[in-house]
Structure formats: structure tokens, C-alpha cells
Amino acid sequence: MWTFGRKLAVGFALSFALLVLIGALSYRGVEILTQNSYQVTRTHAAMGHITSLLSAMKDAETGQRGYMLTGDDTYLEPYRTALADVPRVLAELRPLIRDNPAQQTRLNQAAIMIDNLLNMHKDRIDLRKNSGEEAATRQVRMGEGKRRMDELRTVIAQMEDEEGDLLKLRAQEVEQAASGVRNAIVWGTVAGALLVLVAALTLSRALSGQVGLAVRHVQRSSAELQAAANQQAAGARETATSMTEIATTISELLATSRQIADSAQRVVVFAEQTASFARGGDGTLQAARETIAAMRRQIDLVVDHMLDLGRKSQQIGVVLDLVSELAEQTNILAINATIEATVAGDAGRRFSVVADEIRKLADRMTASTKEIRVQIDDMRGAVNTTVMATETGSKAVDAGARQFDEVAGTFGRIAGLVVTTTEAAREIELSTKQQATAVEQLNVALSNTAQASRETEASSGQTSQTATELAEMSRDLLRLVQAQPA
Known part of the structure; x- marks a missing residue:
């Protein structure tokens, strides 16, 4: 083809x-x-x-x-x-x-x-x-x-x-x-x-x-589809009438809802007790929040002291650098003095002994300075560790404070929900006595709606058949412009 x-x-x-x-x-x-x-x-x-x-x-x-x-x-x-x-x-x-x-x-x-x-x-x-x-x-x-x-x-x-x-x-x-x-x-x-x-x-x-x-x-299929659409419109009008009756029944059902409050009286009492407990819990949370704030201030004070201790240890390190430099210079002078005493012979022997003692003293000063520097470095590490631990504790305190705030907000929302529940319970109590009559009327309206739905179903079947013909025509049109595989 x-x-x-x-x-x-x-x-x-x-x-x-x-x-x-x-x-x-x-x-x-x-x-x-x-x-x-x-x-x-x-x-x-x-x-x-x-x-x-x-x-x-x-x-x-x-x-x-x-x-x-x-x-x-x-x-x-x-x-x-x-x-x-x-x-x-x-x-x-x-x-x-x-x-x-x-x-x-x-x-x-x-x-x-x-x-x-x-x-x-x-x-x-x-x-x-x-x-x-x-x-x-x-x-x-x-x-x-x-x-x-x-x-x-x-x-x-x-x-x-x-x-x-x-x-x-x-x-x-x-x-x-x-x-x-x-x-x-x-x-x-x-x-x-x-x-x-x-x-x-x-x-x-x-x-x-x-x-x-x-x-x-x-076009012919569209005409048939139009006829089916008219039938569906008639069914839709019947459905609209039934839905109007349902709306009237629902209005009566809403009118009877005011009588539910009598049967919900105990719910109201329980809700008021719950609100009282929520207010007590809010006071307890407020006291806990103040305690956490005091802990936060103490932690900040500890961090400040630790930082001050770190700065002072740095100053001590500077002094140790000066002492170490002085010991090195003293050692150099002692060595020079020993050399000069050796050159002087017997006349400089006593001076050589004194210079040797000075050199030993300078060596001991250098060793002591190194030990002190090691201890200061250890102290700096301990201070840094303490500061980090304190910061971690501070973050934990802040997290606890935020959680207490969330709990306090939750208690507030609970109190509001309790008030809303109380009002809803009162309204529900007023409406329960009239729901039986409203349900009977709703049943009649639903019967009418079912009948209209059956008519709509018949029209939908005819519409489906017409749609099938339109789909076949569309496939014919597609075959005109595109070769189908064998």
C-alpha cells in the first residue's frame, strides 16, 4: 500500500x-x-x-x-x-x-x-x-x-x-x-x-x-458522541437534584450538632484538668531554664579564666626564651674565658676553674629552661583541652535550653488544644440527638443518586463505544501518514 x-x-x-x-x-x-x-x-x-x-x-x-x-x-x-x-x-x-x-x-x-x-x-x-x-x-x-x-x-x-x-x-x-x-x-x-x-x-x-x-x-463519530453527551447531561441534572436533597439533609444534620455538648461534659472536665497540669509544667520548665542560664554563665567564666591562663603561659614562654638566650650567651662567654685562661697558662688557671663552673651553671640553666618549657607546653595543651571540653559543655547547655523552650512551647500548644477540644466537645454533644432523622433522609437522597448514577453509566457505555470508533479513525489517519511495520 x-x-x-x-x-x-x-x-x-x-x-x-x-x-x-x-x-x-x-x-x-x-x-x-x-x-x-x-x-x-x-x-x-x-x-x-x-x-x-x-x-x-x-x-x-x-x-x-x-x-x-x-x-x-x-x-x-x-x-x-x-x-x-x-x-x-x-x-x-x-x-x-x-x-x-x-x-x-x-x-x-x-x-x-x-x-x-x-x-x-x-x-x-x-x-x-x-x-x-x-x-x-x-x-x-x-x-x-x-x-x-x-x-x-x-x-x-x-x-x-x-x-x-x-x-x-x-x-x-x-x-x-x-x-x-x-x-x-x-x-x-x-x-x-x-x-x-x-x-x-x-x-x-x-x-x-x-x-x-x-x-x-x-465528524460522524463526533455527532454520536454529542448525542451521548446530551444523555449524560440529563443524568447529571437528575444527579444535581438528588445532591440538592442531600445538601438539605446535611444542613439539618449540622443543625442537630449543637446538641452534642451534654454528652461531652466529662470531656470538658478532663480537658480543664489537663490545662491545669500544663500550666504547672510550664512553671517547672521556667525554673529549669533559669538554672541552665546560671550554668551557662559559670561555663563562660571558666572559659575566660582558661584563656587568661593560656595568655600568661605564653608570657612565661617569652621569659623562658630570654633566659635560654642568656644561658647560651653565658656558656659562650665561659668557653671564651676558658680559652683565654688556657692561653694565659698558670696565671689563668684559677680563672679557668671559675669559667668552667659558670659554663656548667649555664648548662643547668639551659636544661631547666627546657624542662620548664615542656611543662608549660603540657599546661597549654591541658588548657586547650579544658577550653574545648568547656565549649562542648556550653553547646550541650545551649541545646538543653532550646529543648526546654520547645517543651514549654509544646505545653502552651497543649493548653490551646485543650481549650479547642472543650469547645468542640460541647458542640458535638448538642448534635447527636438529631442525627438519626438526618441519616434517614440522607438514605432516601442516596437512593435517588444511585438511580441517576445507573443512567449515567448507560450513557457512559455509549460514550465509550463512540470513543472507540474515534480511536479507530485516529489509527486510520496515522496509517495514512506513516507506514506500519509488517
Whole structure:
């Protein structure tokens, strides 16, 4: 079955295939253009090297003629430059024409001619140096150099003509490739537009016909659902009437609730006793709160004393540092005195004994200072531990105070609830005597409500059937736009 979803998929597939074809043709055309552009660039480079080669040979010929006429070495500068340029130009030209065997053959011929010409120029220059101007002039008048140069020009001209023909051919290929790309883009765009237009018209007609039929089915089902809704409305009106009777009965039931207070008298008494106990408990909690506050003040006082003790221990530590430094200096002085007494010999022996005693006293002072420092550090640790324990106790006292506050609030809420319970008990007592009559009337009203519910149930069954048909129509509509799995 050709569903709407399948038709849509086929339309998109054809459009995608056309786009891929256009892209492939365009890519191929661009690739051809790129290759031809590279070939054109290489042809221009080859023509430039051919021209440079002929120009270098002309410079060499001009240089050797000028030297033969004048004998001045400055005229040989173009000749020497040509000797350096010609091998380089030949080496660069060979890769540019490697794909043309005819040009390779001509280049080999030209290379041989160039080599012969350069050798001839060298021989003439040597002849001019060794035999003089007349011998060189006779050699020039023989015309051998002109003949060889004309042959080289002929070969060079053939190479230039060949490269010119290649340049024209490649220009035509570039134009053909560009024309192919343009045609692919233009005609591909036109074909794509026509394909999209045809697909849009086809899908629009299919969607209009199929969805229109489904919509008509939905409309008929909606009419049936409307009839069922009318029946449900009638049942709802009957239910509303019954509910009105129920509301009247409930009003009477609420009116009788005022008579319940007589039967709840004992509840009121118990509630008043509970309120009295709650007030007594509140006084006890207040006394406990004051005791906790006193404990909190004592703990704060202990913490302050401990902190003061810590500060004083730090001051003692500073004094011990001074004493330790003094003992070290005394020890150094005693050592220096011992050294001086040793230098003095027998005259300083007694002074050496005194210095040794001073040094021992300084050592004992240092040891005592270390012991005192250890004891002070232990005392600091004990003070810190005491402060931390005191802080923990302070937090526990604060937590206890908060708990006492919560208990006091709970007692207050209990007292309020007791008062509310007392009032509710009085109202309940007044209403109990009239509830029997109200219940009988409520039973009649509930019977009417049950009848209306049965009618509503019948209407709901018809509504359910109509809803089932609507669901089937919805599935048909879904199958029109989406292919179902086999």
C-alpha cells in the first residue's frame, strides 16, 4: 500500500538523488577545470623557459661578437651569464614538457645545438685571445655561427608553436569543462524544481483526499458522541437534584450538632484538668531554664579564666626564651674565658676553674629552661583541652535550653488544644440527638443518586463505544501518514 509516508519518502529520495547527481557532475567539472588550469600554468611556464633559453643564447652570441670586435673582457659578461643560465633553464624546462615526447625530442636537439654553439663561441674567444683580431674576423665571415644560430631559432620556434597549440587546446578544454559545469547546475536546478513541484502536487492531492475521508468519519463519530453527551447531561441534572436533597439533609444534620455538648461534659472536665497540669509544667520548665542560664554563665567564666591562663603561659614562654638566650650567651662567654685562661697558662688557671663552673651553671640553666618549657607546653595543651571540653559543655547547655523552650512551647500548644477540644466537645454533644432523622433522609437522597448514577453509566457505555470508533479513525489517519511495520 502506497501510504502518504512512503510517497513522501520516495519524493525526498528522488530529490536527494538528483542533488547527488548535480553535485557529482559539478565536482567532476571542477576537477577538470583544476587539472586544465594546472596544465595551462605549466604551458605558460614552459613557454617562458623556452624564451629565456633563446634570450640567453642571444646574449652569449652578442657577448662573444663584442669581444671579438674590441678585445675587451667586459663584453664577455653576457657570455659568462649565459653559460651559467643555460644549464639551469634546460634543467627546469625538462619536467615541464615530460608528457610531450615531440617536445622532448626538440629539446634534446636544441641542447645539442646549444652545446655546439657555446663550444664554437669558446673557440672563437680563444682564437681572438691567441691569434688576434684578423684571424677571429675571418672565422666570423665564414658564417658558421649564423647558420647554427638560425637552426637553433628554428627548433625554438617549433617548440614555441607546439606550446602555443597546447595552450589553445587546453583553453578549449577549460571552456568545455566550464560549460559542462554551468549546464549541470542550470539543468539540474530546473529538474530539481520540477521534481519538487510534481512531488508537492502529488502529495498534496493524496493528503487532501485521504485525510478528508478520515475527517468525515471523525465528524460522524463526533455527532454520536454529542448525542451521548446530551444523555449524560440529563443524568447529571437528575444527579444535581438528588445532591440538592442531600445538601438539605446535611444542613439539618449540622443543625442537630449543637446538641452534642451534654454528652461531652466529662470531656470538658478532663480537658480543664489537663490545662491545669500544663500550666504547672510550664512553671517547672521556667525554673529549669533559669538554672541552665546560671550554668551557662559559670561555663563562660571558666572559659575566660582558661584563656587568661593560656595568655600568661605564653608570657612565661617569652621569659623562658630570654633566659635560654642568656644561658647560651653565658656558656659562650665561659668557653671564651676558658680559652683565654688556657692561653694565659698558670696565671689563668684559677680563672679557668671559675669559667668552667659558670659554663656548667649555664648548662643547668639551659636544661631547666627546657624542662620548664615542656611543662608549660603540657599546661597549654591541658588548657586547650579544658577550653574545648568547656565549649562542648556550653553547646550541650545551649541545646538543653532550646529543648526546654520547645517543651514549654509544646505545653502552651497543649493548653490551646485543650481549650479547642472543650469547645468542640460541647458542640458535638448538642448534635447527636438529631442525627438519626438526618441519616434517614440522607438514605432516601442516596437512593435517588444511585438511580441517576445507573443512567449515567448507560450513557457512559455509549460514550465509550463512540470513543472507540474515534480511536479507530485516529489509527486510520496515522496509517495514512506513516507506514506500519509488517
